[in-house]
Amino acid sequence: xxxxxxSRNKRGRTKFGGVSPHWIFIAPALIIVFAILIFPxxxxxxxxxxxWHLFYSSDKKFVAFKNFVELLKDKEFLHxxxxxxxxxxxxxxIETVIGFFVALLLNRDGKFYTVVRSLILLPVFILPVIxxxxxxxxxxxxxxxxxxxxxxxxxxxxxxxxEPDFAYGMVIVQDVWRMWPFMFMFIYAGLSGxxxxxxxxxxxxxxxxxxxxxxxxxxxxxxxxxxxxxxxLVDALRIFSEVYVMTGGGPGNATxxxxxxxxxxxxxxxxxxxxxxxxxxxxxxxxxxxFFIVGGNIKFEGERG
Amino acid sequence: MKRVFTVIFxxxxxxxxxxxxxxxxxxxLAWDDALTQALxxxxxxxxxxxxxxxxxxxxxxxxxxxxxxxxxxxxKTDYDLVTVDxxxxxxxxxxxxxxxxxxxxxxxxxxxxxxxxPNAFEAAQWGGVFVGMPINANVYIWITRKDLINDPKNKxxxxxxxxYDLSVPKTFKELRDMAExxxxxxxxxxAPFTKQTEGSxxxxxxxxxxxxxxxxxxxxxxVVVSLDEKKAVEAINFYKELLKFAPPGALDMGHSERIAAxxxxxxxxxxxxxxxxxxxxxxxxxxxxxxIIYSAPPVGxxxxxxxxxxxxxxxxxxxxxxxxxxxxxxxxxxxxxxQKLIPKGFTPARADLxxxxxxxxxxxxxxxxxxxxxxxxxxxxxxxxxxxSQIIRNYWLAxxxxxxxPEEAVRKMKDxxxxxxxx
Numbered sequence: 001x002x003x004x005x006x007s008r009n010k011r012g013r014t015k016f017g018g019v020s021p022h023w024i025f026i027a028p029a030l031i032i033v034f035a036i037l038i039f040p041x042x043x044x045x046x047x048x049x050x051x052w053h054l055f056y057s058s059d060k061k062f063v064a065f066k067n068f069v070e071l072l073k074d075k076e077f078l079h080x081x082x083x084x085x086x087x088x089x090x091x092x093x094i095e096t097v098i099g100f101f102v103a104l105l106l107n108r109d110g111k112f113y114t115v116v117r118s119l120i121l122l123p124v125f126i127l128p129v130i131x132x133x134x135x136x137x138x139x140x141x142x143x144x145x146x147x148x149x150x151x152x153x154x155x156x157x158x159x160x161x162x163e164p165d166f167a168y169g170m171v172i173v174q175d176v177w178r179m180w181p182f183m184f185m186f187i188y189a190g191l192s193g194x195x196x197x198x199x200x201x202x203x204x205x206x207x208x209x210x211x212x213x214x215x216x217x218x219x220x221x222x223x224x225x226x227x228x229x230x231x232x233l234v235d236a237l238r239i240f241s242e243v244y245v246m247t248g249g250g251p252g253n254a255t256x257x258x259x260x261x262x263x264x265x266x267x268x269x270x271x272x273x274x275x276x277x278x279x280x281x282x283x284x285x286x287x288x289x290x291f292f293i294v295g296g297n298i299k300f301e302g303e304r305g
Numbered sequence: 306m307k308r309v310f311t312v313i314f315x316x317x318x319x320x321x322x323x324x325x326x327x328x329x330x331x332x333x334l335a336w337d338d339a340l341t342q343a344l345x346x347x348x349x350x351x352x353x354x355x356x357x358x359x360x361x362x363x364x365x366x367x368x369x370x371x372x373x374x375x376x377x378x379x380x381k382t383d384y385d386l387v388t389v390d391x392x393x394x395x396x397x398x399x400x401x402x403x404x405x406x407x408x409x410x411x412x413x414x415x416x417x418x419x420x421x422x423p424n425a426f427e428a429a430q431w432g433g434v435f436v437g438m439p440i441n442a443n444v445y446i447w448i449t450r451k452d453l454i455n456d457p458k459n460k461x462x463x464x465x466x467x468x469y470d471l472s473v474p475k476t477f478k479e480l481r482d483m484a485e486x487x488x489x490x491x492x493x494x495x496a497p498f499t500k501q502t503e504g505s506x507x508x509x510x511x512x513x514x515x516x517x518x519x520x521x522x523x524x525x526x527x528v529v530v531s532l533d534e535k536k537a538v539e540a541i542n543f544y545k546e547l548l549k550f551a552p553p554g555a556l557d558m559g560h561s562e563r564i565a566a567x568x569x570x571x572x573x574x575x576x577x578x579x580x581x582x583x584x585x586x587x588x589x590x591x592x593x594x595x596x597i598i599y600s601a602p603p604v605g606x607x608x609x610x611x612x613x614x615x616x617x618x619x620x621x622x623x624x625x626x627x628x629x630x631x632x633x634x635x636x637x638x639x640x641x642x643x644q645k646l647i648p649k650g651f652t653p654a655r656a657d658l659x660x661x662x663x664x665x666x667x668x669x670x671x672x673x674x675x676x677x678x679x680x681x682x683x684x685x686x687x688x689x690x691x692x693x694s695q696i697i698r699n700y701w702l703a704x705x706x707x708x709x710x711p712e713e714a715v716r717k718m719k720d721x722x723x724x725x726x727x728x
Binding site: 054055056057058140141142147157158159160161162164247248249250251252253264267268269270 | 371374375378379380396397399400499500501502552553554555556557558562689691692695699702703706708
């Protein structure tokens with residue numbers, strides 16, 4: 001670099017054409033983030049302020065916040081929001097509890113435990129759509145294995161996914177089956193970092209199992225669990241394909257989670273503006289919950305405790 | 306010598322180019338099934354005859370509307386021809402060029418609309434204008450087990466119990482009796498369609514129409530809710546009665562479950578869409594191949610009805626290849642193309658092909674398509690049809706599954722349809 005194209009600022013850092021080098025290094029990442037994250041979000045917000053039907057794009061009208069006001073009056077939307085909330089509140093704690101205790105159980109040395117730990121992770125690697133289809137088949141009234149056992153238990157041959165409460169329950173069961181190993185993976189990794197000496201000392205001092213869990217292990221794992229929950233939360237809020245193939249949101253609207261309702265408005269009813277408003281609401285909810293989970297649970301280096 | 310050959314070669318290429326009426330590429334978007342796969346096989350002939358290169362994109366029918374939505378607008382289009390399922394014609398009509406403005410065709414002549422099966426061409430009409438050309442005669446047909454009907458023991462037992470001859474059910478009463486009879490003999494009488502998809506809306510409208518009522522009617526361009534509560538409740542109660550003779554899991558049956566049950570020989574009779582018939586007639590996958598009678602659906606207490614679901618070939622206003630696109634459409638609809646592609650799995654919309662005895666020998670469902678088309682009813686012709694369809698099927702399914710009383714379901718269905726119409 002010659003002296004005409006580079007110069008030094010007061011702190012002695014070299015500038016290229018007046019631009020600080022750190023901007024040059026992060027520019028590709030910034031451009032990509034803008035293109036695939038910031039721009040779509042901004043465009044969604046833009047679309048959410050229009051009364052915009054996909055087939056009548058040339059007639060779209062600016063309506064400011066009308067779509068958001070409509071959302072508050074839309075019973076289907078509120079119902080979907082409620083189902084989504086229920087899904088997160090029921091599925092995530094169950095996955096966390098199972099993942100936590102299985103991690104405790106398998107936090108031992110030995111080949112057997114290594115093999116079991118690896119096998120346990122298998123459901124996480126199954127594509128959501130395959131998982132949904134598999135559960136649909138398992139619950140198929142005539143040939144499904146789960147239906148077979150339910151029949152043997154005296155419930156008779158029934159179209160289980162045509163029962164609203166059962167269908168919603170099974171959507172949660174499917175998610176728990178597929179995703180608890182994800183929580184296990186995180187918690188197990190965190191558990192490996194808990195100093196054994198502390199646990200041994202507590203045991204010698206006569207601390208019971210539950211006391212060790214609540215007073216030592218859980219406080220130590222708080223940042224790990226918070227991170228895992230955050231990732232799962234983001235995933236759970238955008239759950240779509242497995243439910244879509246399993247129930248299609250039915251019967252009626254019994255499993256019409258928010259992302260399915262957004263899809264319905266956008267690509268079945270073609271109300272793009274209205275669907276975008278729902279997407280923006282979902283984004284705000286996700287951000288709000290993320291701040292709630294991250295705040296106080298995860299501390300970054302340099303932050304005061 | 307080398308130069309002479311080069312000149313001859315170049316002149317021949319130029320000659321071929323000049324001889325071809327067109328020298329362009331068109332993009333066509335269509336649904337994916339046996340018909341369009343057969344069409345694909347004929348495209349090289351079309352390309353040779355016209356010089357038009359065809360890029361035929363086939364996608365699952367359920368995603369087609371979305372694809373059109375993002376690919377076609379008033380001033381831009383990614384496709385020169387698109388296929389549209391008829392309930393969505395009203396939503397897309399303003400983006401498509403009226404059929405009377407399509408060219409006459411240099412190589413393939415523009416067909417008059419009366420060559421298509423009766424009622425089929427109505428599928429392409431909206432607001433008094435034909436916005437495309439019907440390209441298949443898709444309509445409910447009825448399939449019944451021939452071997453069960455012809456069994457002498459079944460015949461005599463049925464006559465003894467019900468006092469009339471066992472045959473293809475011609476009325477809803479016969480359908481109910483025969484369904485009951487065969488269920489008592491271990492064969493399910495009827496296979497419903499109850500999945501949370503468009504098929505359930507079609508089933509609801511089929512029943513409502515047979516009992517003499519329609520959820521929505523267009524009244525001078527204005528859409529009004531016209532569901533007669535009493536008749537609608539009767540229709541629901543009759544369907545609930547039929548469900549008693551349906552296979553286990555009757556409340557969660559879609560195309561795959563119905564096809565599987567019928568092909569395993571477990572079901573006596575049911576409706577079917579023509580596009581799915583080849584699956585019943587494939588001896589490698591069906592125990593009942595060659596044992597099926599095809600007919601129009603049984604007639605309801607008030608009238609005969611058959612849900613129509615024709616695909617319409619439409620040309621976006623924004624296309625730059627109007628002439629070439631029209632050539633392709635006319636080739637698709639021509640008698641010669643039909644004759645050539647029927648053996649490959651093509652189902653025509655033309656009356657002359659559907660009634661041709663040669664084809665009916667191997668494909669007896671062609672005549673059934675033609676017969677069904679006489680009583681064809683369209684799903685509500687309405688710009689907001691997708692929303693209306695959702696409301697109809699939600700309450701229909703709630704009622705037939707017993708989650709809601711038929712009276713309450715019909716009342717709520719009407720209320721929500723009224724709200725939708727007013728929006």
